Amino acid sequence: MAEDLRELEEWLGGIVNGLEPARRRRAALKLGQALRRANLLRIAANVEPEGGAMAPRKPRLDRGGGLRGKAGGKMFRRLRLTRSWRIAADAEGVEIAPASAAIDRVAAVHHFGETDTVGRDRRGGRIRARYAARRLLGFAEQDRALALEIAAALLDPDAS
Numbered sequence: 001m002a003e004d005l006r007e008l009e010e011w012l013g014g015i016v017n018g019l020e021p022a023r024r025r026r027a028a029l030k031l032g033q034a035l036r037r038a039n040l041l042r043i044a045a046n047v048e049p050e051g052g053a054m055a056p057r058k059p060r061l062d063r064g065g066g067l068r069g070k071a072g073g074k075m076f077r078r079l080r081l082t083r084s085w086r087i088a089a090d091a092e093g094v095e096i097a098p099a100s101a102a103i104d105r106v107a108a109v110h111h112f113g114e115t116d117t118v119g120r121d122r123r124g125g126r127i128r129a130r131y132a133a134r135r136l137l138g139f140a141e142q143d144r145a146l147a148l149e150i151a152a153a154l155l156d157p158d159a160s
Contacts, residue, residue: 019154021091031150032087032094038146039096039137044080049138058129079107079136096137111136 019027039049046054057075060068078084084103088095098104109116113133117126 023154024091025089027150027154028091028094029087029089030153031147032089032096034146034150035094035139035143036082036085036087036096038140038143040080040082040085042140043076043136046075048135049140049143050135051140054134055132075134076110076136078103079110107136110134 042049046056048054054075062068084099085096086099088097098107105116108114110131111134113131115128115130118129119127121127
């Protein structure tokens with residue numbers, strides 16, 4: 001897959017380098033918006049970029065150790081919002097990044113499977129939990145076709 005991405009990047013780079021910087025920036029922004037939309041749909045469906053299901057949510061326990069509700073509820077409520085991800089596009093490329101430090105921290109903890117504080121005990125000590133690694137952002141096979149469609153729109157003289 002990495003080799004395919006490299007070939008796609010070289011091919012698109014040849015097309016894009018022939019355009020003026022303003023048009024390259026517009027194309028990068030359009031690609032970034034499409035990739036953000038595709039990634040947010042995957043996050044909402046709890047599907048990783050490779051197509052596999054994300055690790056399910058763990059059940060929550062109450063103070064007595066009993067179940068506090070069903071497990072497997074919807075994850076990433078704020079990460080699924082468009083406003084949580086900013087797009088930085090210029091003539092050189094595009095970057096999709098978290099819009100705030102809080103979103104960045106939550107996304108990093110889940111993406112890389114880190115340990116984070118989930119609460120405090122009665123004495124004020126931290127309660128920490130280890131999260132399963134769930135890839136949030138990535139480049140899926142459908143995204144390649146999406147990039148090709150955008151490149152084809154660039155070559156179309158009627159496209160603006």
